[in-house]
Amino acid sequence: xxxxxxxxxxxxxxxxxxxxxxxxxxxxxxxxxxxxxxxxxxxxxxxxxxxxxxxxxxxxxxxxxxxxxxxxxxxxxxxxxxxxxxxxxxxxxxxxxxxxxxxxxxxxxxxxxxxxxxxxxxxxxxxxxxxxxxxxxxxxxxxxxxxxxxxxxxxxxxxxxxxxxxxxxxxxxxxxxxxxxxxxxxxxxxxxxxxxxxxxxxxxxxxxxxxxxxxxxxxxxxxxxxxxxxxxxxxxxxxxxxxxxxxxxxxxxxxxxxxxxxxxxxxxxxxxxxxxxxxxxxxxxxxxxxxxxxxxxxxxxxxxxxxxxxxxxxxxxxxxxxxxxxxxxxxxxxxxxxxxxxxxxxxxxxxxxxxxxxxxxxxxxxxxxxxxxxxxxxxxxxxxxxxxxxxxxxxxxxxxxxxxxxxxxxxxxxxxxxxxxxxxxxxxxxxxxxxxxxxxxxxxxxxx
Amino acid sequence: xxxxxxxxxxxxxxxxxxxxxxxxxxxxxxxxxxxxxxxxxxxxxxxxxxxxxxxxxxxxxxxxxxxxxxxxxxxxxxxxxxxxxxxxxxxxxxxxxxxxxxxxxxxxxxxxxxxxxxxxxxxxxxxxxxxxxxxxxxxxxxxxxxxxxxxxxxxxxxxxxxxxxxxxxxxxxxxxxxxxxxxxxxxxxxxxxxxxxxxxxxxxxxxxxxxxxxxxxxxxxxxxxxxxxxxxxxxxxxxxxxxxxxxxxxxxxxxxxxxxxxxxxxxxxxxxxxxxxxxxxxxxxxxxxxxxxxxxxxxxxxxxxxxxxxxxxxxxxxxxxxxxxxxxxxxxxxxxxxxxxxxxxxxxxxxxxxxxxxxxxxxxxxxxxxxxxxxxxxxxxxxxxxxxxxxxxxxxxxxxxxxxxxxxxxxxxxxxxxxxxxxxxxxxxxxxxxxxxxx
Numbered sequence: 049x050x051x052x053x054x055x056x057x058x059x060x061x062x063x064x065x066x067x068x069x070x071x072x073x074x075x076x077x078x079x080x081x082x083x084x085x086x087x088x089x090x091x092x093x094x095x096x097x098x099x100x101x102x103x104x105x106x107x108x109x110x111x112x113x114x115x116x117x118x119x120x121x122x123x124x125x126x127x128x129x130x131x132x133x134x135x136x137x138x139x140x141x142x143x144x145x146x147x148x149x150x151x152x153x154x155x156x157x158x159x160x161x162x163x164x165x166x167x168x169x170x171x172x173x174x175x176x177x178x179x180x181x182x183x184x185x186x187x188x189x190x191x192x193x194x195x196x197x198x199x200x201x202x203x204x205x206x207x208x209x210x211x212x213x214x215x216x217x218x219x220x221x222x223x224x225x226x227x228x229x230x231x232x233x234x235x236x237x238x239x240x241x242x243x244x245x246x247x248x249x250x251x252x253x254x255x256x257x258x259x260x261x262x263x264x265x266x267x268x269x270x271x272x273x274x275x276x277x278x279x280x281x282x283x284x285x286x287x288x289x290x291x292x293x294x295x296x297x298x299x300x301x302x303x304x305x306x307x308x309x310x311x312x313x314x315x316x317x318x319x320x321x322x323x324x325x326x327x328x329x330x331x332x333x334x335x336x337x338x339x340x341x342x343x344x345x346x347x348x349x350x351x352x353x354x355x356x357x358x359x360x361x362x363x364x365x366x367x368x369x370x371x372x373x374x375x376x377x378x379x380x381x382x383x384x385x386x387x388x389x390x391x392x393x394x395x396x397x398x399x400x401x402x403x404x405x406x407x408x409x410x411x412x413x414x415x416x417x418x419x420x421x422x423x424x425x426x427x428x429x430x431x432x433x434x435x436x437x438x439x440x441x442x443x444x445x446x447x448x449x450x451x452x453x454x455x456x457x458x459x460x461x462x463x464x465x466x467x468x469x470x471x472x473x474x475x476x477x478x479x480x481x482x483x484x485x486x487x488x489x490x491x492x493x494x495x496x
Numbered sequence: 497x498x499x500x501x502x503x504x505x506x507x508x509x510x511x512x513x514x515x516x517x518x519x520x521x522x523x524x525x526x527x528x529x530x531x532x533x534x535x536x537x538x539x540x541x542x543x544x545x546x547x548x549x550x551x552x553x554x555x556x557x558x559x560x561x562x563x564x565x566x567x568x569x570x571x572x573x574x575x576x577x578x579x580x581x582x583x584x585x586x587x588x589x590x591x592x593x594x595x596x597x598x599x600x601x602x603x604x605x606x607x608x609x610x611x612x613x614x615x616x617x618x619x620x621x622x623x624x625x626x627x628x629x630x631x632x633x634x635x636x637x638x639x640x641x642x643x644x645x646x647x648x649x650x651x652x653x654x655x656x657x658x659x660x661x662x663x664x665x666x667x668x669x670x671x672x673x674x675x676x677x678x679x680x681x682x683x684x685x686x687x688x689x690x691x692x693x694x695x696x697x698x699x700x701x702x703x704x705x706x707x708x709x710x711x712x713x714x715x716x717x718x719x720x721x722x723x724x725x726x727x728x729x730x731x732x733x734x735x736x737x738x739x740x741x742x743x744x745x746x747x748x749x750x751x752x753x754x755x756x757x758x759x760x761x762x763x764x765x766x767x768x769x770x771x772x773x774x775x776x777x778x779x780x781x782x783x784x785x786x787x788x789x790x791x792x793x794x795x796x797x798x799x800x801x802x803x804x805x806x807x808x809x810x811x812x813x814x815x816x817x818x819x820x821x822x823x824x825x826x827x828x829x830x831x832x833x834x835x836x837x838x839x840x841x842x843x844x845x846x847x848x849x850x851x852x853x854x855x856x857x858x859x860x861x862x863x864x865x866x867x868x869x870x871x872x873x874x875x876x877x878x879x880x881x882x883x884x885x886x887x888x889x890x891x892x893x894x895x896x897x898x899x900x901x902x903x904x905x906x907x908x909x910x911x912x913x914x915x916x917x918x919x920x921x922x923x924x925x926x927x928x929x930x931x932x933x934x935x
Contacts, residue, residue: 089538089540089870089871090519090866090867090869090870090871091519091866092866092867092870122788130798131788131789131794131798134787134788134789135788135789135856138786138787138789138856138860139856139859139860140859140863141859141860141861141862141863141864141865141867142863142864142867143787143864158867159863159867160863160866160867186801187798187799187800187801188801189801190800190801190802191797191801191803191804192804193826194756194801194802194803194804194824194825194826195804197755197756197804197824197826198756198804198805198824201754201755201756202654202754202755202756202758202824260870306753307652307753307754308652309645309648309649309650309651309652309653310645310648310649343585343589344585345574345581345582345584345585345586346582346585346586346589351582354638355581355582355638358638361638361641361642361645362642362645382645384641385641385644411586412586414590415586415589415590416589418589418590418591418592419589419592421592422543422592422611423592425541425542425543425611426543426594426609428541429541429543429545429871429872429873430870430871430873431870431871432870
């Protein structure tokens, strides 16, 4: 790699410790964990309730039930009618929504800081007192099927990604889509939703994150008042999903669809996640993703495939260590016009082999350290982003201490750590390589 | 939990919501060199967010050069001064600065975040990108390839096809009729000279708007503005003409093999500076902008399960104004969704909103407004957006009063003017059952 020497080099950011966010955490008597993040710049608060349950905790044959229940949580309680929850939030100038992943289901409201008590009152209400009418459940099932149409059925890239995950995980439910397989979604019932709700929605399976212009003592008092009286569940199942066996055979798939505009190669490798007290490998993989494919003009794949050989118009690498169980490390190559997917994949493998032989450019590594430090500063501009960071981490098995240790762990990573992690993870036996392409009879268009 | 208690608290909160104001103080800064900017100082986090707009944007493409300004804008970060593309990105990353360049129909946007500790060097680099782009041949080819890939992807995306078809039918010869990316043919034909010309057309001092928020003083911002903009040409190409609206009521079906149809619908709308704008805004909040509480969401999604999302928008642009909406529904259900939307459009046009709806929506809008100002980046974006709309800094203090002043009768009258059920045109992409192209 050609090192560039610049007059600017003297101005490299010194790794001054960024003053971290102010965080307080405590647990109520019924097991509800509470995290308070203070940011007094604007009179705003975000309340998030995160449940330690997601799509990977669903019973077999009921795919999509975690996400379906998320929708149904807006359909009323013993005290509130269908839709009334969101109406109260809006009547207070707030906005609310919810989201579901494999490891968590989360609900949030963003509102003026003096409305926090009311938000807690209604969120606590639906933690234990959901009521569902048959008609509402059937109509909402039509909505989630349209959501699947919009997100997945109408998008060949999303269908391809679903197939790829199913091939990646041979035993773990991460191979099942969050929104559900269509044929199983069509059969989901009110009873399925309530059974899932009664099993998993309880204070001892939840994390309350309150972020914004709040005082931790006041948050504690309000949380005691509204969530404190809720009974914990005595029958929470142990959170142990079926784990992956050793993966011994590389998997390959081709997905052809006439709606594909731009063919590409996508490969994912099974990869370790951030574990409590053991985040070093994940930190090294976080750098590896940036080094291989973070920024086109300043990354290994961009350099070799976009700038030197010009076999690709876009390259990327991705890794997200926030996961309860094994996650994935991914690579994408979008070939230049006239370059076939076979050539693109060969170029990718050549680039990886060269990287493993050449090692890491020290200048790039120093730049990434600087950016990691800066991103901690920039991230403090969004208190909602910080709230999501804690919620996602705590539902993925990490602790508040793990979240706070993460920036220092990132700063401590060495190029040797990254190369060791690279040699471990870039193992084709653990990998799925997929080609997204057009049907053979339409492929002549590609090079036009 | 008792219902009475929740309602009592909700009632109290309603009352409290009324006097809310944005808790920010906007300074108007003029640099020694004469560049105006708005600033919100906030020294808690050691960085500044800077938002720059060059009015005119991609609509200033020369005739037959569609896509030139978009490609030029993408190339600003692909080499400038003594640096080629990779050198520039390495220099930027070494400073951990973030620059984003985007060409919209009405403006080129530059969004920057710069750390306090190396701000001067970051400003120098941004200046270099704006003043001295190189437009190297290899960079042009590389970025052109990416733009062409985006154009091909858009051509296979049902939602994008619907939006682009609507624009094409609505705006005739005006630049608004076509995507700012250009077409495969127009982009393939662009030369380096075209890009130099595109730069001269739009990157000029007489069309700059700037806002900053974060760790910087007014004096420091003044110096920054001159460093950034001194030496740019005084003027560029004349700003575009108004766009005539050419579409009438009806349906256009664009056949596309996919399970779910996507629709964009609308007709002419209301200008941002119209005296009744707030009445129209309040009306639209009830009709289709207000999340789960809007009439369209309730009728199309909550009651009938016909869609995951349906929305309406008051959509004023610099040189035209639209009243727009969008929805997606399975091919065999789209006709029903459209029929429900038409009914709601007509009902609102005839009757306006109810007293309760008006009260609820005012409480929501006035309560939600101050919550937007919750970070340097959003504050800078809001401020520059206000400048683009011709508002004064005091708007943040008067906006809620203007919402509160809207009456039931205002909304009824304005709904009848703004909503034109007979002129509503639906562009539907998919294989919608029971729908055919009219006129």
